Every structure is written in C-alpha cells, then in structure tokens.
Amino acid sequence: MRKMVELDIGGQRYRIASPYDSNYVEELAAYLNAKLDAIQKGSSARLAPQAMVLVALDVVDEYFKAKAAQVQLRDDLRQRLDAVIGKIDRYLSQSREPGAK
Numbered sequence: 626m627r628k629m630v631e632l633d634i635g636g637q638r639y640r641i642a643s644p645y646d647s648n649y650v651e652e653l654a655a656y657l658n659a660k661l662d663a664i665q666k667g668s669s670a671r672l673a674p675q676a677m678v679l680v681a682l683d684v685v686d687e688y689f690k691a692k693a694a695q696v697q698l699r700d701d702l703r704q705r706l707d708a709v710i711g712k713i714d715r716y717l718s719q720s721r722e723p724g725a726k
Contacts, residue, residue: 630642
C-alpha cells in the first residue's frame, strides 16, 4: 500500500506516494539534503538544479562503488568456499582409500 509522504528536499516541498515507511523516506530525503548542503557549501554560485545533478552523480557513484564491493566480497567468499570444499573432498577421498584410518 502506498502512503503519501511530504518531503523538503533542497528547499522544495514534494508530496510523493511511496510503498515504504514514511520514516525511511524522510531519512532518504535527509541524506539527499546533507549531500546537497555539502555541495552547495563548496560554491555559493551553484544553482539548485546544478547542485541536485551533482548530488545525483555522487549518490550514483556511492551505489556503484557499493555494488562493486559486494561483487568483490561475493567472489572472495566463493573462492574461499571452493577451497574449503576442495579440502573436504580431498579428506573424504583419502579416508575412503583402502587401509585408511
């Protein structure tokens, strides 16, 4: 079920329908506002639309880096798991050999 949430992002009021909890959506808006404030502090000459584009690029950059880190972690875990499985397989095959204890 979608809920109506009112947000203030970059000094503009937005009323959006969201399937998420309003507290979560407000947290997202607060995150965007913090990013926007940080970018606008760097230069007072920036217009709001330009600053929002920079915020969007920054957030997308964070997303891509987190996604790449997740893929790297998954690959590392897969390699470790394959190594452990290999050791178990070797142990089991040795224990099945005649005369093995």
